[in-house]
Amino acid sequence: MIIFQVLAIPLLLLFVAVELVRIVRSNESRRMRMVRIVLGLAMIVTIQSPSLTTRVAHLLGIGRGTDLLLYLSCFAFIAISFHLYSRTVQLERTITELIRQDALAQAVHGGKTNRDETVC
């Protein structure tokens, strides 16, 4: 076992264990925790057995295992970027709705507030 494996695998196992405990204790964001657990386990397998990625790469017609990981990382980057963009847009919509409610409540006509008006 090389030094990197000795350092990385226990940390990843700890990470997976923590996620497993959290998934049992909490119902929130279960899907993202599952994704993280699968990724953690995949990292453990690839670090423990580097030749496995090469064999999988060959099955897909890719020359090296590192190339396969690079391509997968690119896909993951795009997916994560869209996820974060999506969250930002949703947050922006929430903020907009708050601002809108405030604007509707503070409407004025000719300098007078809605409450001052008797006729629209």
Added chain:
Amino acid sequence: MIQLTADVWIIVPVFNESRRIENVISQLVATGASIVAVDDGSRDETHEILLRQNVWLLRHAVNCGQGAALQTGIRFALEQGARWIVTFDADGQHDAADLPRLLEPLRQGKADVVLGSRFLGRTVNMPWHRGVILRLAVLFTRCVSWIHVTDAHNGLRAMTREAAGSIRVRQNRMAHASEILDEIRLHHLRYAEVPVTIRYSADSLRKGQSSWNALRIVSQFLLGRFVP
């Protein structure tokens, strides 16, 4: 002199328009329609100027974008019992004289939404490159939104109360124009285009969208479609 009824509500989204807003609002007030100005977090004297006008004024605490301001104004007008809703830009490019023509198909029951088209009408001082970008936008809209229009990003529109209630603007920024066309198709609303006049000035071009911004609008619109 244009005369409209008070059940016509004109929504004017405004952002940092202290130089032009008074002229725009005064020509709209003279029509007799109900006016809603939505100050989208202006940082100049726009708000103070609007407070002196005989219009409804709503203020976004921070700048959210023209799409967000339109949706705020539309919701307010619907709450106040608007029968017809018109959207009108604050930069002085639109002409109040086009409003009766815009409302006619609605009053006749021939359409739920009426869109102003500068390419059916006329433009004054439009730079050639803006014309090219706008025509590309029309092509894009026809391909992506499957709606046959001659002008895709014209802020001068009119709609019935029912149509305004079903159209939901979720694109805060400039992509809302494409989103409204999407919503028209999605809700099977009847639409019509009428010729309108758009006047460009050095001032409005300086403040308006740059041609390069079109790419950002396209990406916002396309990505926004996939955001739940």
